[in-house]
Every structure is written in structure tokens, then in C-alpha cells.
Amino acid sequence: MKAHRPKAETGFAPPPAGAPDTARIDRDGRLVTADARLARLHAGLGGSDGDVLAVPALLDLVRNALRLGMRLSRPITAIGASEIVEFWCDCAPDGAGADLVLSQWRERPLPEADHGWPFQSAVPPLGNSIRIRVDPLGRILNVECEQPLPAFWQPEHSTLKSVGSFLTIEGGGPLVLADCHDGALLRLAGDERLWTLHRTRDPSGAGWNLLVTEAADAEAMTAPEPPPLFDSQRLAHMFGSQIGPALRQPIGRIIANAETIGGRLEGPLRADYANYAGDIASAGRHLLALIDDLADLEAIEASGFSAAREPVDLADLARRAAGLLALKAADRAIRVDRPAEDEALPAVGEFRRVLQVLLNLLGNAINYAPDGSMIWLRLDEGPDWASVTVADQGPGLTSEQQQRLFNKWERLGRSGDGGSGLGLYISRRLALAMQGDLTVESAPGQGARFTLTLPKE
Structure with missing residues (x-):
């Protein structure tokens, strides 16, 4: 399949122009300096000058880089005070901390309250309730309440602290979101009243929304049957x-x-x-x-x-995937023919999910291609679709193997390669979630060609 170079007038909206944002973090995870966007995100999550970085996913990346003593790069998703933020972070540690370079910065608003908060019509006014946003690790991101709460509930004390430090199950221990159930009776730190818990996954998929309402008749209420x-x-x-x-x-x-x-x-x-x-x-x-x-x-x-719908450049993502796996390919003397630097191919999908699929396809090709062989990354497009194909010179697949390839836990009888048998199953589910598809063409002895197809609009 020939490489395709779409014309400039395709309508693809590249990331905003300008230099990437930069930041400096010390060895203890404190934000030393930051450009405006990260500083605003840090402050919106309750962080102040000199505080530990208040962006959980970014702080985890920095701590991993400092612990391993090596440069790390990955996509980051953060939930701000009123927006969902996504960007690519390159973290370079040194003896005193780490330098960050943030690119591909994208922001989209959080869902409106009427749609994003599932208990809007089923609870008393906000004055009798507390809303708490929690990240996937159970750490508090934001607290909303019209009633005064003790000082340690304020953002400078509660942000990024475990929700179990502030909420306890009545008659039990600290709140553990995975173990509790809706209707559970709670005690709040610093408050003698009895409260009731309601919970749901955050609409963005990045954590939980908790609604804690004051129990109407605490003496008459009994705790629901536990799971x-x-x-x-x-x-x-x-x-x-x-x-x-x-x-x-x-x-x-x-x-x-x-x-x-x-x-x-x-x-x-x-x-x-x-x-x-x-x-x-x-x-x-x-x-x-x-x-x-x-x-x-x-x-x-x-x-x-569901997956986000945003403009992506399949040529750029293919080059990124090839760059991230360049050392792995070089160890086997495998050459990866990637799209040229001036090629672009617009599509619609979720940046980090498309990169995840391409890394899986290219990683598989490197694993099963012969030493010293070639792997090709090829672009193609139609009136309303765009695609990238990963083609290798491996042993190929029979028709029966191709029918089983995308099944969960399917490894086609291979052993000892450390694979889980989930990579292609997950990749195809992600492609379908982005309103695209992942397909394979192969024959024994003729290699395999995996094609990720995404819509243009």
C-alpha cells in the first residue's frame, strides 16, 4: 500500500502553535516554576506556590522518573476545577528534581451539572449535602458544600488526601470506595451527624463523584445489608x-x-x-x-x-509509536519504515488511545517479525475515513487464526513471550469505541497487515 500525503486543505486542525509549556519540580515533588497553563491547573486543584504538585497523574510520572533515574514521556489526563485537560509530558530527572516539557495541550469543559451530576434531582438542596470529587486512587480533588466545614476540609489540607481520612463507615473503618455501597451510613471527620453516601463514576471516567447527604432521621435509620x-x-x-x-x-x-x-x-x-x-x-x-x-x-x-472525539494526526502518531519502540526494534536489527516528517493524515479519535493501539500493533510486529526484517507503517484515506497499516514479514496467520485473533485471552498457542492475550482484544474495542475498526489481512508465510481505521469527522 502506498504512502499517502494529504493536501494541506483537508481541514485538519493541528495543535496550537507556539513553544511547549515548561515546569520545574524538586525532588520532593514540589512545583518550583511553571508556565501559565500548568500553574493555573495546579492552583485550580488547591495547590499554592511551593506546594507539592496538585496534579495526581503528573506527580506520579515525576516520582517514577525520579525513582528510576531515567527520562519518561507519556500522555497525561487531569481533571481541573472546571475542565478536563490532556497533554503530552516529557519528564527529564536530574539530581535536584525534574524538568517538564508539556505539549499537545488540550482542554475541554467538564459536563454540565444537570448532566454530569447524576443525583441532581434526587437529593435535598446543596446546603444539606456535600459533593466530593475523587481521583481513581481515592484521593480528594474537590469539595463543595454550602455549610461550613472544619478547617482541615479546606483545599490546602484535603486536596490529594485519601477520602478515607475524612469519611468513615458507621460502625466500621475508613471509607474504601470499591468496598462500599450506595446508601451506606457515614461519619464525617469533625462532624457528629450521620450522613448517607451516594456514588457514581465521574463522567470523564477519571475517578468518582460522591454525594454525602445528611441522614433525615439518624435514630430510625439502620445500615443497609452489606455486600x-x-x-x-x-x-x-x-x-x-x-x-x-x-x-x-x-x-x-x-x-x-x-x-x-x-x-x-x-x-x-x-x-x-x-x-x-x-x-x-x-x-x-x-x-x-x-x-x-x-x-x-x-x-x-x-x-x-466511550472514547473522546478530537482531531488527531495518524502520521504523527505513527511516527511517535515508531520512536517509542525504536530501541526494541534496533535490538533485533529490525528496520521500521515510518511516515515521512512532512506527511499528515487527519482523523478523529482520542490521542492517547490511538497511540496505545499503534504501540500494541507495532510491538507485536517487532515481537514476531524475523531478525533483520522490515516493518512498514503505511497511511491511506477515503472520502470519510483514514487509516494506518502496520505490515510485517513475520510467519503470517491462517484463516482460522485470524478469526480467533481478536478474542479475549487469545494467544494462538504461543507461550513464553510474556503476553497476556489481551492486547489485540483491547485494541479492537478501543477502535470501535472511536467509531473505527481494527482489521487484519494475512496468509501463512506472508506476514500480517493490521489496519486501524478511524473516521475523518
């Missing part, structure tokens, strides 16, 4: 918010320590022990990839899952 001790349905939907984050930190520490040992950074080491350390680090990375897959699986199978 069963073992609830397989609940456990199936708590991985991304509870189990995954709890596993990432210790596994990341294992990887970092193993890489330090294997790299002989602390002194001479026998070659076989260095190899053992390399195996440990590799196994840790496979575990992290599996955690990411399971968290994505939970997200895409949740009711109401």
Missing part, C-alpha cells in the same frame, strides 16, 4: 482503582533495583548474577504490562465506556 464478603462481580471491577495501583509501586521498585544490580552501578558483579538481575527486571516489566492490560480491560468493559 457479601466475596463478591466476584465487585472484584472484577476494582482492579484499575485498587489492585493495579497497589501492585505497580512494589513491582516498579523491583525493576529499578534489578536494573541497578544488572548494570553494575554499585560495583563489580559476576556475569551470571548480572544476567539473573536482567531476568528479574524483564519479568517485572512483563508484570507491569499485564497490570496495564487488566486495568484497560476493566475500563473498556465498564458500562458507558
Whole structure:
């Protein structure tokens, strides 16, 4: 398939022109300097000058880069006071902190209250209730209440603190969102009244909305029947918010320590022990990839899952994917033929989800292509669609294998490659969520060609 270079008058809206935003974070995670947009986002989430960075996802990236001592880049999504913010962050750590470069900055408003807050018509006025926005890790992002609350509920004390530090289950321990249920009776820190909990996933998919209402007749009320001790349905939907984050930190520490040992950074080491350390680090990375897959699986199978609709450039995203996997390809002497720098192909999708799909397709091609072979990234378009194809020179697939390829947990009998069998299933579900599709063409001995197609409007 020939590369296609669309004309300039296609209507694609590139990101705003101008230099990227920059920021400086110290070793303790405090914001030292920041350009206007990040400073505004930090302040909107309750942060002040010299405070710990109040953007949870960005703070996690900085801390990971500082812990590993290596440069990291990834897309970031943050929920501001009144907007959803998405951008690409390049984090370069040094001995005293980290420098951030923020590009592809996009903002979109939070849903209107009548649509975004599901309890609007079912509760007393705001004076008898408290609204709390919580991030996926259970940390408080924002509190709204017309009644005065104790001083430690103010943003400078509550922002990014665990919601369980402020809310406790009546007769039990701290509030754990994955374990509680609607109608649960609560006690608020610093308040003697009894309250009732209502909760729902945030419309953006990034955390929870909690509505805490004062119990009308506390003495007459009894707590609803708690959920069963073992609830397989609940456990199936708590991985991304509870189990995954709890596993990432210790596994990341294992990887970092193993890489330090294997790299002989602390002194001479026998070659076989260095190899053992390399195996440990590799196994840790496979575990992290599996955690990411399971968290994505939970997200895409949740009711109401949807992807954002925004202008994307498939040529730019293909180049990004090739750049991120360049070292992996070079280790196998595999050459990746990517779109030229002056090529562009507009489409509509979600930036980070399209990049996720392309990284999965290109990573698979590198895994199963022969050493020293070629992989091609090719663009194409029609009147209302645009596509990018990842073609390799691997062993190819039979018709029967192609029919099973996008099934959940399907690995086509392969073993020992560390894969979960979820990558292509998740990728196709994401493509469909963006109103596109992911297809495959192949034959035994003739390689495989995976094509991601997205709408233009």
C-alpha cells in the first residue's frame, strides 16, 4: 500500500502553535516554576506556590522518573476545577528534581451539572449535602458544600488526601470506595451527624463523584445489608482503582533495583548474577504490562465506556509509536519504515488511545517479525475515513487464526513471550469505541497487515 500525503486543505486542525509549556519540580515533588497553563491547573486543584504538585497523574510520572533515574514521556489526563485537560509530558530527572516539557495541550469543559451530576434531582438542596470529587486512587480533588466545614476540609489540607481520612463507615473503618455501597451510613471527620453516601463514576471516567447527604432521621435509620464478603462481580471491577495501583509501586521498585544490580552501578558483579538481575527486571516489566492490560480491560468493559472525539494526526502518531519502540526494534536489527516528517493524515479519535493501539500493533510486529526484517507503517484515506497499516514479514496467520485473533485471552498457542492475550482484544474495542475498526489481512508465510481505521469527522 502506498504512502499517502494529504493536501494541506483537508481541514485538519493541528495543535496550537507556539513553544511547549515548561515546569520545574524538586525532588520532593514540589512545583518550583511553571508556565501559565500548568500553574493555573495546579492552583485550580488547591495547590499554592511551593506546594507539592496538585496534579495526581503528573506527580506520579515525576516520582517514577525520579525513582528510576531515567527520562519518561507519556500522555497525561487531569481533571481541573472546571475542565478536563490532556497533554503530552516529557519528564527529564536530574539530581535536584525534574524538568517538564508539556505539549499537545488540550482542554475541554467538564459536563454540565444537570448532566454530569447524576443525583441532581434526587437529593435535598446543596446546603444539606456535600459533593466530593475523587481521583481513581481515592484521593480528594474537590469539595463543595454550602455549610461550613472544619478547617482541615479546606483545599490546602484535603486536596490529594485519601477520602478515607475524612469519611468513615458507621460502625466500621475508613471509607474504601470499591468496598462500599450506595446508601451506606457515614461519619464525617469533625462532624457528629450521620450522613448517607451516594456514588457514581465521574463522567470523564477519571475517578468518582460522591454525594454525602445528611441522614433525615439518624435514630430510625439502620445500615443497609452489606455486600457479601466475596463478591466476584465487585472484584472484577476494582482492579484499575485498587489492585493495579497497589501492585505497580512494589513491582516498579523491583525493576529499578534489578536494573541497578544488572548494570553494575554499585560495583563489580559476576556475569551470571548480572544476567539473573536482567531476568528479574524483564519479568517485572512483563508484570507491569499485564497490570496495564487488566486495568484497560476493566475500563473498556465498564458500562458507558466511550472514547473522546478530537482531531488527531495518524502520521504523527505513527511516527511517535515508531520512536517509542525504536530501541526494541534496533535490538533485533529490525528496520521500521515510518511516515515521512512532512506527511499528515487527519482523523478523529482520542490521542492517547490511538497511540496505545499503534504501540500494541507495532510491538507485536517487532515481537514476531524475523531478525533483520522490515516493518512498514503505511497511511491511506477515503472520502470519510483514514487509516494506518502496520505490515510485517513475520510467519503470517491462517484463516482460522485470524478469526480467533481478536478474542479475549487469545494467544494462538504461543507461550513464553510474556503476553497476556489481551492486547489485540483491547485494541479492537478501543477502535470501535472511536467509531473505527481494527482489521487484519494475512496468509501463512506472508506476514500480517493490521489496519486501524478511524473516521475523518
